[in-house]
Structure formats: structure tokens, C-alpha cells
Amino acid sequence: MRRSGNGTGRRKRRLETTKRVRLAERLATGLITAGGFGAVIAITLICAFLLAVALPLFRRAQASEPNEAPVAERAPRRVFPDEYGVLVAVLGQDWNLRVLAVESGQVLEEIEPFAGLSRPTAFSASVDGRSLAFGFEDGSVRTARIGFESSFPIADEVPAELVDVAGGRVVEFGNAIWQRTPEGKLRREALDFELGEPLQLDSASPVQRLSHLDDDGDQTFVVWTRDAGPLFVQAESTMNLFTGESETSLEERVLPYDRESDSAPPAQVLLTGTGREVLIVHGDGRAERIDARDPANATVAEVVDLTPEEGERLTSTTFLVGRSTLITGSDRGVIRAWFDAPREDGATPDGKALVEAHTMRGPNTPVVHLAASPRSRLIVATFGDGTVQAYHVTSESRLLELDATDIGSPFGARILPKEDHVLAFGSAGLKSWEVDFRSPEASFSSFFRPVWYETYPGPQHVWQSEGASDAFETKLGFVPLVYGTIKATFYSMLFGTPLALLAALFTSEFLDRRLRAPIKSSIEMMASLPSVVLGFLAGLVIAPFAQTALPAILAAIVTVPLALLLGAHLWQFLPTERRSAWSGWQRVVAMAAALPVGVLAAAWVGPGLERLFFAGSIELWLGGKGAHSIGAWGLLLLPVSVLLVTLVGGRGYAAFLARRGESWTRGRTARVDLLKLGVGLVATLGVAFGVGGLLEVSGFDPRGSLLDTYDPHNALLVGFVMGFAIIPIIYTLAEDALSSVPEHLRLASLGAGATPWQTAVRVVLPTATSGLFSAVMIGLGRAVGETMIVLMATGNTPIMEINPFSGFRTLSANIAVELPEAVQGSTHYRALFLAALVLFAMTFVLNTCAETVRIRFRKRSSRL
């Protein structure tokens, strides 16, 4: 059986093999396809994830259906909402405080703070509405604190009468207001009002206008008194050690003021954020800005018109949180934001100017009331026609438009402390909305366009995500980070690419075959050096060294190549037999020897040049010391000059050699070559420094534009170290591309009498272009995404300067630094994800462009 079936058996076996091969084939195809699709899907998913986190940044603000309630309150002086949007305290025209339930408008409690006292004549409140000040007829002032204290008493402490309070109902019981929260807990809220002791001013004249600043108990007032005009008052509390009571002493200073104007008090006196500046605002919009840094010698710094339009009248003002930005509203419905910006021209004694940084235009009816959020740069403006609009001041964007036309003539609106409610008051009622502003500071233009932030001289690209104070505004401009990324990439490519490509060319075309493999693998070993180590080296070793050896390093840029060139020219003087006998390792050694020679020369001439051109210290020179800039110009122009001289001179010299040099001996040619090097050097230096001198004479100084102050953790350093990180990648790929150029092309070229250099440049390089290009692009991709080195080697300051001696912050380093500290779901957090997306988009665009170019190269070379 077996024997007879042998033939079929063999056929069967063969059939089985075919099946197995087919199965393997199908499996492999499936795996490869799955792998490919998997990669695509993974990238898509990552993108989708980044998008999902980042996109909510761009959602629009929302408001719920309003809740409306009638109130009997007529024209309150000020309303103080609680945190939950449930209660609101109102300071009425009669100076009494009433607590109302927002839902019903019902008065729950009334406090008479001034019972038995004379009524105030002036009043001021902080932005968050917690700190108040009152001025009186007798020339005294009193501060006060107001706020809702809320607590959740445990079951035993809840009064029996209240156990059955239904959810949502608000009741008054025992000096407090109780409410059942949606979670079922009982919350007790009590209005806490505490009036301070009177502080008697010396002038004893009626207080007509008042502004105060409460900085942790240190009180500063600006008071307008009927008889003495504006006073700057500082109150200092000292504890009496014997009695344990605190005594407050007042220091009053009369502020300068143009008394010729009418005797009526100004519309407002305002004390700005630091308490060192006073604004006296008049009804016609004129404002005196008084510099009170030294209260004893306060001066009027400038007079500004807060209503620049013809016939416009000021109707309302408020400070933004931090009190540095003043918001004004006019009868035309125009809202303006003003703050002090630096002013260079010296027109104001304090070097600042109150500028109109942002303008927002509402409906063409007067701005009745302005209120700022206590935690951010949101404002709500109430207009004469009853509309309420919420704005984000920095981005000038209108976030919400609410309709409060049905609650009588509008009085005003407020944003609650948590920014989750807006409360509007009218003569006939109050109205509240639950709102969600989302990320008001985030918009495409705030990420990518210059934004005018508080105290900046103008619109700028700024990234600054964390600040010390509550009033700090996060500045989320991506442009400095993109700029930093590009700068890091540029400098590292500038340093790394030529080195890597030339090294690849050298190993593949000129190096002894036996040395190739060890050199290649040792350069590839460089790639396995963790970038943390490189960053560490850069930040802690190279940076301090570079700072001390800066002149030598800059000189080395010139001397090392020069030493190599000189060495090559001297090599020509060797007898021909020597040269060919020494063409192996001896030549490599000779070339390597040029490096220390160049370095030594740099160390020798560097300090001298520093003395000659840079007033003895480059660092100080960069910082602005010394007037001459010819040395810096010379260095900056050197590359251009080298190119120019080699192009022009090289051509002329080649022609000259072709005409005259035929008959020369080797030695003579070598001498003439050396002479040419000398002449070329002199010409190069002459051109560079000549043009540099001309530039200096015509008044151009590179400092402030091309160059600026020296930071030891600078772009050059990063370029150098990151260059090291990308060299192995570019080198390996480039070397592969060059070695894969068919050997027979080299032989053909050499056989035709081309030198190895000509062969390399004319045949090998053009053939390998597409490979070299992708090597460079992959290096570029690595440089763009590199994180650790920049993180450790730069100061991570997100500034935008061309100056190679300054630091920067890259997108990737920024994400690494800030993501761990960003609150999940916050605008900052989402903005970092958006930054990741921007980085992704950058590399994607870069790679796509690179791939298209590479394919074109390849097509061209395969067509050829």
C-alpha cells in the first residue's frame, strides 16, 4: 500500500506544502495589513483623544432659563450675592442691608448697620464685595466686612422646626437662612456684617467720595473731602501691649489737584491695585492719574480722557480683579479697559501711561452698570435698554447676551464668585441665570494672535500660565512656544546637519574601509545616549564652561576650520611619495591634529579679540556695555563673507590656474595655493569687518535685535547639544544612503579621472539625494519633538528673540513642565493638549512636505 501510494503521497505532500505556504502567505499579509491599519488607527485615536480634550476650549458660554422674582428694592447702592446664587444682600438707599431670596425676591432679613449713627455720605467696595468702606459727614471713615457664612450643621444641631424643610425652600430661622441643598443636606447661611471703628480724619470735613484698599488689614484710603479735596490716607494698626487693644493711627496727605475747576466733587476717586496710584475721575470723562508711590510727594502724572469720543459721557466704572485695569462704560454703550502701560518717551514722570487697551461695543444705549468677576477678567455690563452682556476683557469677546428688559429700569448685574450665576437687578425685580462661561480666555485668536495683557506695552504673544496672585491672568499664546520649537530645531539642525552629512560622506567615500564599521557603530552608539544625560551635561557642565570660555568658543568657530584648511594646504607641500604613503591612518591623524591646534589658537586669540572688540567682556558687551559693534558685525557677517569670497575668488582662481598653472610643479602650485588661502582669509575678514564697520558707522547695532543679553542656558548651547542628539540619526541614515550608491558608479567616475571628492560631489551625492533628504527630515522630526534636552539645557523662558544667546521654551518642554501641575479639565490643561495637537500638526505638516519633496527627488533620480 505504502509503496504503491508513494507517488500520490508525494503529490499530496507537495500539496500540503503549498497549503502551508499559502497559509503563511495569507497570515503574513493579514498581519502586515493589520499592523499598518493598527498604526493608522492608533495615530487617529491619539489625534481624536487630543481633540476630545482640547475642543471644549472653543465651546461657547451658555445660560439657563432665567429665574425671575419681583422685589420692592428701589435702586440699591450695591448688591452682594452669596456663593450659591440663593441669597443676595442689598445695600439700600436707606443704608440698610436686606437679605433677599433670589428665587422669590422675598426679604428674609434686614440689618440696620447704622442704627443710632449718622448715615454715611460716601461708600466704596472692593471688587469681590467683601470689604467696604464708608465716609461720614464728620470727616470720619469706617471699614466694614460683609459676607455670607455658610455651614452644614450635623443632624443633632439642626433645629427641630427645620427638619422638614423641603428641598429648594429657603427659610429664615434664628438669625440665619436655611436651605435644603439638592444633595439633601441642610445648609445654614448667615449674613456676616462687621462695621469697623471710626477713623477720624484731621480735616473733619464731610467725606464726599471714597475709595479704599484693604491689603490684609493695612488700609489705604483716598478720600475726597468737601473742604480739603483729595486726601491720601494710610491707616496703620498697632497692638497696645498693655491693653491688648489695637490702635489705629492715620497718616494723611493732601494729593495735588487742580483746584481751579469747579468746586463740585469729582465723579469718583479711585485707588488702584498697588495702592500707589490714584485716579480722580470727573463726570465728563477727564481723569487725573496721580502717582502716589511716595505719598508725601505725590504728583499728577497725566490727565487722560476716558471718553475719547466727541460728546461721550462716562456712566459707569469698575476695576477688574487686581484693581490694575479700570473698566469704563459710556452713554454710547462703549466699554473700555484701561491700564498703565510702560511709556518710553518720558512724557510722564513715572514712565507709564494709562492706555485704552481694549474696547468693546455694546448696544447704542448707555452703560448703566459694570461689574467684574472677583476671580477672572470677566465683566457684566448692564445697558440702558435692559440688556445684560458678559465680556471677557482681554479677548474683547462678548460671551453672553442676557435679556433683563422685563424687570423694570435696569440697575445692574453681577457675576457670582464661582462664575456660575449672573444676577440682574431692576427696579421691578431681580433675575438670575445659571451660566457656564466655559473657557472664556480661550479662542483661536488668543492662542495664535498677539494679545494685549495688563501692564504690557502693547499686544504681544505671551505664554505665562501660572502666576502668584489671584489677579494673575493666564496668558496662553502658543506663538512663543512654536517660536521656541523652531528656534531649537533651527540651531540644532544648523549644528547637527552639516556635521552629520559630512561625517557620513567622509566615512562612506574617503575613510579606509576597515575603519568604517567601527566608526559607524560608535557614532550609532551616541544615539543610545539618553537625552536626559545630554541635557544634564548641557545644563550643568557645558553651560557654566561656555560662559567662562565664551570668547574662545566664538573664536574657535573661525580658528578650527582655518586650522583644517591650513593643514590641508601644508599637506600639499609633502613630496608626492609621502602623501600617497601617508594616505591611510596618518592622514586621519593629521586631520584630527588640526582640531586641538584650532582650539589652542582660539584659546589664545579669543581673550585678545574680546578686549579689542567687546570692551573686555562679551557678556557685558551683550548686556549693553561698550559702544563698538564692529566685532560682532564682523562675526555675524563672516559666513556670508566666506561664501562670497569663495564663490567670487574661487572662480577667478580656477580660471587663473587653468591659464597659468599648467606648467607649474607641485611645490609651486602648493605655494600658490597657500598664498591664495592667505589672500582669501584677508579678503574674507576684510569684507566682513569692512561691512561691519560701515554698519556701525551708519548707526546699526546688532544688540537689541540680532543679539541681546547673554543667558548661559541659551539657544546656541541647545543647538550644540541637541545637534549631538540628532547627529547619530542623520549620520546613520545618510551613510546608508551614500553606501547604497552602486559601486560601479564610483568606479566609472574614478576611472574617468575624477578625484574622490569630485566623485562624491558629482556622482554619489546627487544619486543619494532622496536618502540624504529623508535622513535630514527624520533628524528634523527628532529635533522638533525633543523634550529632555531643551527642558534641562534652557531656562525654559517662553520668550521670542532671534538672539542666539537667549533661551526659549519649546512646545514639548512646555507640556512636560506644566501638564503635571495643570488641574485636570481646566483651561490650562486643555490648552496643553491643544499645544500637543499643535506640535503634532507641525510635525505632520513637516513630514508630509518632506515626503513629497523626497518622492520628487526619487522620481527625478529614477527617471535619470
Next chain:
Amino acid sequence: MNELPGSILEPSGLFDAIHEGRSFDAVVHEATFDERSILEIEKLRLWYGSSQALFDISMLCPEGKVTALIGPSGCGKSTLLRCVNRMNDLIDTVRIEGQIRLSGQPILDSGTDVIELRKRIGMVFQKPNPFPMSIFENVVYSLRIDGERDRGLLEEVCEESLKGAGLWEEVKDRLESSALALSGGQQQRLCIARAIAAEPEVLLLDEPCSALDPIATGRVEDLIDELKGTYSILMVTHNMQQASRASDYTAFMYLGRLVEFGPTQDLFLQPRLKETEDYVTGRFG
């Protein structure tokens, strides 16, 4: 050297001598001495590392004539050819003794300018190896590397060389198109055009027709015929017909030794060694 009638040669035992490593004298026909030589190879020995590939080769290449190198595969023909323009320098392990003279000048000295030498001795390889450039740039490559920029001159040389290589008619309308788009035979003639554009004194052809079909081979052979006189040609071939048709002199090599060298006519019709006769008549082995 005793002269024997062509048909009744006795085995000389020369191969045995070679196999046993004994030295012997190559049979060199007297007719070769009458020619003015351009290349003189003197006692050339070559080692690849420790293995010797050429043993005491001494021969002359007559000026303006075609000299063919024949011999079984691996006998050192290409090696010998590469010695002449010093392409062996590119191989690290090579060691050479002896001397080659080009018009009397020694070329194996370390003082020789190899680049200049290669400009005087053009080479065409076994496999067509045009550069990935346009036809025009391929032809004028040797002028380009000399820094020639005069477009008129370049075009003139290009046309002349292509005509010289018998390719002009086929490519004159597409000089700017890629050389890689040409057929194998055209590519090889392009390589010849590239070699003669440099106006070398000697042309080395290493099996120039091995990759070509009979018609293309015929063209190249005609071309060699036309080139001789202007150029001295040293050519390697495995094709006996080609050697007999195209060459004036033939050298038979065996295992790194020159065996017999003489006018092609004589070597093919009246060889002095039985071994040569066997080889040229295909009875070898």
C-alpha cells in the same frame, strides 16, 4: 623556442609547470617586438592579500593597435587591466611589484599622479555603468571635472564622441533625457563615448560586449575597428571570434600567468603551444 607545425603540437607541459608552481617563460612572438609600444608591462606581480593573482607578467601593447586578453575565467585579465589605470589602488589588500610604463613613463610609482593617469587611460567596464544624469552630462563628464564651462565646446565634444561611439544618430534628439533610459547596448556605447570624450591615449575595455546581444556586439566591434589607429586599445574578451575579428594582437593568460602573446592571426592559426591551440579552438578543459 622551437617552431612547431600548427596541427601537430605536443603538450608542452606548461600547465603542469604552472600547477606545480615552477617558473617558465611565456611564449612571445617575435612580431610583437617590431611594434612601437605604448604600454610596457614589466615583471608584474600582484597579490590580493596573501594570494597571488598575477605572476611575472611581461608584455607590450602596440600603439594604435587592439590587443586582446583572453583566458579562462579568473585567470587575472581584469586584474591586469585594472593595473594599467591603477584602479587596483581602490582595493586595500592589493600589493603590486614590477612596473608598467605608459609611453616610457613608469606609472606604478607612488609619485605618479593617478588622477592624471586615469585621464590618459580611459576605461570601459564589463557592465554598462552610465551615471544617473542626462546623456549629455554623461558624455561630457570628464570635461566637467576638468572645470570646462564653455557650452559650445561641451556640445562639440559631446557630438563628436557620440558620433565616434556610433550613438549620435540614435540619441541626438534626446541628449537631455536620462541615460538610464537607453538600452543596454546603447548604454555601453555611451560609456565608450564617455571614455573617448576625454581623448585618452589608451582605452581599456573589459569584456565590453558581454552584456550585449549579437547585433549590439557587432556594433561595438565595428566601433572598436574604427577607433583603432586613433587609440591604443587593450581589451578583455571571452569571445574567441571577437578576439580574432577585432584585435591585432592577442595575449593568452592562464592562472595569473601570461602564456602566449603574439599577433592575433598567428595565435589563432598557428599557435606555438598546444595549450593555446586547445583554448582558442574550444577544446580546452
